[in-house]
Amino acid sequence: MQNNYPLFQGDGGVDFNIDDKDVWFFPRISTIICDWPEACTFSLTYKSANSNYPCHFCLVQKEDLIDIRKDQLILRDHVNMKEYFNNGTSNSAGLEHVDNYFWNIPNLNIYTATVPDRMHHLDLGLFKYQIEFTTELLKLKPGKLVDDMNKRIAKIPKHSGLKVFKKGVQSLSRLTASEYRDMMKIMVFVVDGLYSEDLSNIRN
Structure with a gap:
């Protein structure tokens, strides 16, 4: 395809020369x-x-x-x-x-x-940050809570359509977006009850 005209020509549309034929159209960017x-x-x-x-x-x-x-x-x-x-x-x-x-x-x-790309915004962005933040939070508490979290992840049984993470979250940098989506399915149950803190003295 060869175009001898600018891509945008105001309200008059654009002429493209395709296979020696002029095609007149109005280009629009939607998303x-x-x-x-x-x-x-x-x-x-x-x-x-x-x-x-x-x-x-x-x-x-x-x-x-x-x-x-x-x-x-x-x-x-x-x-x-x-x-x-x-x-x-x-x-x-x-x-x-x-x-x-x-x-x-x-x-x-x-x-x-410009709309968000789920893979970058959520899978490789927000959720990855949530796991990293949770891991750092667990490290501040006495005991080996990070090890406990990884053990819980490793104990998740095999299921159709669900990836098993036998080593826990030790290699986040190597996970793909698809693997992060699999981890989303289990992390709520993995961290449930793992971290507790007395919030009775905090006012809403």
């Missing part, structure tokens, strides 16, 4: 499946989790992400992001001071078009 760093690249937002506005999807400060109401949510779009850019205040919104090409494409909000 971009990506992980978080890739989403930041498309949206040109800061790639640091320590940014005041680390979310490429919304304008919520970092310290408010854990406790936010729907009516407080301010979504990013090409209008408010261009305002920050034109006013020279891009950094206050966690935005790279670069003119984003996607702002010029009609009927597209690049910030809502």
Whole structure:
């Protein structure tokens, strides 16, 4: 396929020359499946989790992400992001001071078009972190709770469609996304009752 025209030509569509025939169509981007760093690249937002506005999807400060109401949510779009850019205040919104090409494409909000990729966000991201956090938490308690956790995992019987982890969670870096999904099925039962702490003196 050879194209002698730019990919985007405003509202007039695009002419492609395919096999010596002109094909006229309107290209549209509906969804971009990506992980978080890739989403930041498309949206040109800061790639640091320590940014005041680390979310490429919304304008919520970092310290408010854990406790936010729907009516407080301010979504990013090409209008408010261009305002920050034109006013020279891009950094206050966690935005790279670069003119984003996607702002010029009609009927597209690049910030809502970038949707999470389950494998990177959940399987290899959030759940992996939860296991690592739980392991470090167990190490702080007296006894060999991490060994107990691994023994519980090793005792999970074989079952159709379920992977057996005979060595526990000792080699997290080698696990695939599919293996993390298998581990999701058992971890709630593995850690149940393993860690206990007196919370009676903590006020809600």
